[in-house]
Amino acid sequence: MRWSISQLKKFKNQSLNIDETVILPDLTDRKDILSIDEVRVTGQISVHPFRMDVNLNISTAVNMLDSRTSENIQFPLQIDSYEIFDETVEEDDDVDENVHPLDHTLDIEPVVRELIIVNIPQVYSESDEPPKNGKNWEVIDASEFNSEEDDKVDPRLEKLKALLNSDEEKEE
Template sequence: MKWSLSQLKKYTNHSLELDEKVQFNEISNRRDVVSIGVTSVGGTMHVGSTRVTFNLDIETSIVMLDSRTTEEITVPISVQSTEIFDELQDPDEESDDNIHFVDHTIDLTAIVRELIVISIPTQYTKSETLVESSGENWSVISEEDLEKSSESEEKAIDPRLSKLQSLFGDVEKESKED
């Protein structure tokens, strides 16, 4: 996925179709990312007089560790992006992240890699159930159990506060009478 500007000049004011397959050996240094499959890069490339615009459709799959069970699972990645290469763009000038300065050659490999890396989820799981876990003075409970325990806590009144309950009964009677 590398082109020289001199190659592309003969296609000025034309659009070309992209259909490339790329195999990255390693995509990220994250410990939960095990491997990456073959990456398909498709889309269009429009060559202008000073700019080359790529409308990219990137499809790949990443094998990573399930965030709950630590089993290996396959995560599909799909990215759409528009990248612009401009030979008149000043490389020191800050501009849009999608506009890149080009000197002699256009290399999409680093950009495709970056687009994939930022699309990798921070955590991913296929498991619908929570891993049962507990520790000293704590445990993980389901939402249903939480609702049941909060209902029973509302009904149970601390015996030390039972005398105060009689005061609330008098306040409720007075507000009804007014």
């Protein structure tokens, strides 16, 4: 997914179709991502005098762990993006995130990698409900919550409460 600018300039004011399948190993260091299947990249490159407009469609499947149960699940990923590679833009320029500097080659693999990483969600299998309890904790309803326990004062702080009460009496 790399072309030289001189190669692309031959297609001036035309479009070049993209249809490639690539394997992107070591895409992310997230522990919940087990693997990513082959990535199919399709789209078009529109060649202009000082820039290349790239319309991308990326499709793959991400094999990952369910965020609640740690079971293996496969999440299909479909991404559409419009990217601009411009010869007049420098690396340090503050421009739109979809505008990239263009040097001697047009390399869309880093953009494909970034789009996949940004679009990988945290996944929960649909059949699961969130856990209701765990070790030393439990989810309770608001009706089960007893607010009277909040009014109880820790015996170690009883003297401070008495001090607070005496200050309130002085102010009155």
